[in-house]
Amino acid sequence: MTDLLRVEGLRVAFGERDVVRGVDLRVGAGECLAIVGESGSGKSVTARALLGLTGGRVDADALALNGRSLLGLSERKWREIRGREIGLISQDALVSLDPFRPIGREIGDALRLHTRMSASARRGRVLETLAEVGLPDPALRFGQRSGDLSGGQRQRALIASAVVSRPPLIVADEPTTALDVTVQAQILDLLRSLTREGAGLVLISHDLAVVSAIADRIAVMSDGVIVEEGPTSRVLTSPVAEQTRALIAAVPFGRPRGSRLSAGGPAASAGPLTAPASSPTPALRATGLTKTFRLPGRDPLTAVADVSFELPAGTTLGLVGESGSGKSTTARLVLALTTPDAGEVQVEGRPWSALGESARGPHRRLMGAIYQDPLSSFDPRLSVRDILGDAIPRDIADGRTARLAEARRLLGTVGLDDGLLDRRPLHLSGGQRQRVSIARALAPRPRILICDEPVSALDVSVQATVLDLLDELQRELGLSYLFISHDLGVIQHVSDTVAVMEAGRIVETGPTEQLFREPRHPYTRRLLDSAPRLPV
Amino acid sequence: MSALEVEAVADRLATHRSAGPRHRFGFGEILAALFLLFVLVAAIAPALLSPTDPLAIDPGDAFSPPSLAQIFGTDESGRNIYSRVVHGAASSLVIGVSATVIGLGLGVLLGVVAGLGGRVVDFGVNRLLEVLFALPGLLLALFLIVVIGPGVVTTTLAVGISTAPGYARIIRAQLIAVRSSAYVEAATVQGRGRWWILRRHLLPNTLAPLLALGTLGVGQAIVWASALSFLGLGAVPPSPEWGAMLAAGRTYLSSAWWMSVFPGLFIVLTAVCATVLGRGVQRRTRQR
Numbered sequence: 001m002t003d004l005l006r007v008e009g010l011r012v013a014f015g016e017r018d019v020v021r022g023v024d025l026r027v028g029a030g031e032c033l034a035i036v037g038e039s040g041s042g043k044s045v046t047a048r049a050l051l052g053l054t055g056g057r058v059d060a061d062a063l064a065l066n067g068r069s070l071l072g073l074s075e076r077k078w079r080e081i082r083g084r085e086i087g088l089i090s091q092d093a094l095v096s097l098d099p100f101r102p103i104g105r106e107i108g109d110a111l112r113l114h115t116r117m118s119a120s121a122r123r124g125r126v127l128e129t130l131a132e133v134g135l136p137d138p139a140l141r142f143g144q145r146s147g148d149l150s151g152g153q154r155q156r157a158l159i160a161s162a163v164v165s166r167p168p169l170i171v172a173d174e175p176t177t178a179l180d181v182t183v184q185a186q187i188l189d190l191l192r193s194l195t196r197e198g199a200g201l202v203l204i205s206h207d208l209a210v211v212s213a214i215a216d217r218i219a220v221m222s223d224g225v226i227v228e229e230g231p232t233s234r235v236l237t238s239p240v241a242e243q244t245r246a247l248i249a250a251v252p253f254g255r256p257r258g259s260r261l262s263a264g265g266p267a268a269s270a271g272p273l274t275a276p277a278s279s280p281t282p283a284l285r286a287t288g289l290t291k292t293f294r295l296p297g298r299d300p301l302t303a304v305a306d307v308s309f310e311l312p313a314g315t316t317l318g319l320v321g322e323s324g325s326g327k328s329t330t331a332r333l334v335l336a337l338t339t340p341d342a343g344e345v346q347v348e349g350r351p352w353s354a355l356g357e358s359a360r361g362p363h364r365r366l367m368g369a370i371y372q373d374p375l376s377s378f379d380p381r382l383s384v385r386d387i388l389g390d391a392i393p394r395d396i397a398d399g400r401t402a403r404l405a406e407a408r409r410l411l412g413t414v415g416l417d418d419g420l421l422d423r424r425p426l427h428l429s430g431g432q433r434q435r436v437s438i439a440r441a442l443a444p445r446p447r448i449l450i451c452d453e454p455v456s457a458l459d460v461s462v463q464a465t466v467l468d469l470l471d472e473l474q475r476e477l478g479l480s481y482l483f484i485s486h487d488l489g490v491i492q493h494v495s496d497t498v499a500v501m502e503a504g505r506i507v508e509t510g511p512t513e514q515l516f517r518e519p520r521h522p523y524t525r526r527l528l529d530s531a532p533r534l535p536v
Numbered sequence: 537m538s539a540l541e542v543e544a545v546a547d548r549l550a551t552h553r554s555a556g557p558r559h560r561f562g563f564g565e566i567l568a569a570l571f572l573l574f575v576l577v578a579a580i581a582p583a584l585l586s587p588t589d590p591l592a593i594d595p596g597d598a599f600s601p602p603s604l605a606q607i608f609g610t611d612e613s614g615r616n617i618y619s620r621v622v623h624g625a626a627s628s629l630v631i632g633v634s635a636t637v638i639g640l641g642l643g644v645l646l647g648v649v650a651g652l653g654g655r656v657v658d659f660g661v662n663r664l665l666e667v668l669f670a671l672p673g674l675l676l677a678l679f680l681i682v683v684i685g686p687g688v689v690t691t692t693l694a695v696g697i698s699t700a701p702g703y704a705r706i707i708r709a710q711l712i713a714v715r716s717s718a719y720v721e722a723a724t725v726q727g728r729g730r731w732w733i734l735r736r737h738l739l740p741n742t743l744a745p746l747l748a749l750g751t752l753g754v755g756q757a758i759v760w761a762s763a764l765s766f767l768g769l770g771a772v773p774p775s776p777e778w779g780a781m782l783a784a785g786r787t788y789l790s791s792a793w794w795m796s797v798f799p800g801l802f803i804v805l806t807a808v809c810a811t812v813l814g815r816g817v818q819r820r821t822r823q824r
Contacts, residue, residue, distance in 0.1 A: 337721060371722070
């Protein structure tokens with residue numbers, strides 16, 4: 001088989017920093033090569049270098065598409081290649097599509113630039129492509145703007161724009177990371193069908209489970225080099241490189257509760273959780289919670305409808321559902337940031353949502369919160385020292401030195417160096433930020449943590465370390481977690497009990513193992529079928 | 537442009553931006569700072585820069601053009617224009633700064649009341665601001681002077697009051713953005729009260745842009761105050777005020793251009809320099 005894409009000794013440097021240091025790649029027609037690695041491993045830069053989009057210094061021994069060298073092309077020549085010879089699908093369809101133009105025109109651009117097709121022929125081809133990528137009612141979609149489409153539809157439109165001129169090679173950079181699992185499964189199916197039609201696909205991802213379903217070969221990148229490459233089944237079943245093993249171990253799906261996902265630290269700390277069900281009253285009880293939003297000019301939206309659950313002390317309740325299912329509104333109701341229209345939240349058997357804010361205030365320290373986007377949950381002016389200092393109550397540490405010592409202790413608890421004390425959150429990595437946010441939540445010594453998608457913005461490998469940390473903290477401090485996520489793998493790994501939410505209602509709830517083994521509700525089954533997992 | 541092209545351009549811009557150094561003062565900013573320093577010294581200690589009396593008349597030396605001895609020339613009474621410009625700096629600067637302080641103070645008050653006062657108060661303040669916005673600022677100032685009567689104090693007050701609605705809008709918007717931010721929510725979850733949140737998060741994050749706004753505002757206030765003096769509603773003629781000097785020279789513009797040009801130049805330069813410096817401050821505070 002002749003190679004569609006041949007890359008030898010690719011090097012990319014920004015200033016003094018070598019980001020990609022000698023990468024070799026080969027992709028044949030109809031083949032899918034997945035490049036997998038942690039953030040900062042150089043995988044995205046590699047992908048962009050294939051399209052001449054990196055900036056910085058790019059250098060290679062060979063970079064050829066269909067035998068034609070792409071080295072040293074002028075920007076004009078590159079523009080002819082992009083879109084016609086190589087299509088790019090990027091992660092964020094929202095920013096990649098012009099919000100003011102109909103998507104039909106946006107998609108047709110590639111044809112307008114690269115072919116001599118007439119306007120009506122272009123329109124025909126765009127409609128055809130829209131149907132191929134599975135957008136219902138292409139004629140209607142053609143005239144809509146990206147804001148009128150849902151996340152999944154937008155991603156489909158973006159894929160359509162990449163494939164409309166039938167490029168022989170497609171580069172997809174984390175094409176499903178922002179999507180719900182069911183949508184993700186559909187997009188992966190779509191990508192697979194493109195390779196069946198003969199396109200070569202380079203798929204970039206940080207998540208081995210996602211790519212394992214469609215990749216023919218996997219290349220694992222770390223620190224700018226490929227540390228392992230081979231057929232998918234071989235790489236997954238008998239990984240050679242340490243980094244590959246770490247990536248496989250980091251996938252939480254099907255990993256029992258309490259087993260460690262990240263390397264290092266004490267191994268599998270304590271086996272099954274010794275449930276300290278010392279207290280018979282549940283940490284948290286919600287009964288018949290209902291919340292309806294009335295916006296002017298729109299139909300009232302019932303975000304949460306008759307939701308009831310119980311969180312036994314010292315355990316984790318996983319709340320899973322897709323975006324818009326009402327998970328986050330439930331979290332806000334539990335945190336008493338918004339008042340329910342009906343129903344009640346009780347904390348440790350005492351009224352909570354029914355109290356006025358002044359009566360609740362002193363008890364708020366019982367409950368901490370961790371958010372999906374820690375950065376926005378920090379005041380941008382404040383340093384880590386101030387953020388933690390603000391969160392430490394007077395009776396735990398009073399005075400400057402005592403507070404500082406307590407802040408250091410908290411950083412130690414979440415495994416951070418106290419050299420970070422004077423940094424601002426903006427200058428921390430994603431994993432560090434989430435650790436600081438956990439430290440802040442722990443500062444008043446709460447008994448309950450509300451975790452709203454705490455690892456969704458993180459890489460699989462960083463996610464593994466944060467999940468391990470949360471697990472350790474639960475054991476040590478006897479915390480109860482309400483853990484909200486759209487990711488079934490994460491939910492299965494962390495939860496004792498799982499509640500599945502759809503359209504504002506809890507459709508199924510049960511012990512984790514049972515629910516994953518014998519899902520009863522069709523929605524649960526659909527979620528489970530869509531979840532990416534490693535073939536065992 | 538297709539999505540791909542957009543990305544190519546954005547990539548290039550990003551590399552460009554990260555390449556440049558961040559906290560360097562531009563040549564323009566240094567020039568602006570030097571000029572404002574000159575005006576400041578002139579305002580505080582005019583005798584240092586111009587030993588001659590700005591009010592001393594010398595009818596025999598009227599209308600003499602700029603020369604080495606009298607670099608800005610003399611006016612219809614033979615008064616030294618350079619000396620008058622230097623001595624006029626004080627009143628222009630005092631009016632400009634105090635008007636800005638009044639405007640900002642009122643703006644903060646209205647903005648905070650609107651941003652924190654709940655729906656009814658917010659509605660009321662907003663409608664009031666809209667009414668004030670409907671009138672051009674200078675017209676509003678004129679109206680106030682007509683009501684209170686002309687004079688330096690009135691001019692200052694009028695300019696301050698007419699700039700307040702703009703500041704109030706900005707502060708209200710900023711306050712509302714900060715109030716709905718995730719970090720204020722996080723503080724609520726920690727059990728912090730309203731006053732603590734106000735003091736720790738809302739006020740500092742809302743008022744931080746004020747320094748930049750204020751610097752920008754001084755330039756505008758000086759122009760407005762001069763405009764009012766020019767119309768004869770501000771400083772009274774014999775006292776050296778830039779706007780008033782501009783007006784006095786207008787009659788002789790064809791024969792003695794220097795009488796209007798130099799005070800006018802100072803008004804323009806002061807306003808421009810304050811704006812250049814204000815933008816610089818704004819850029820720096822945003823970068824953090």
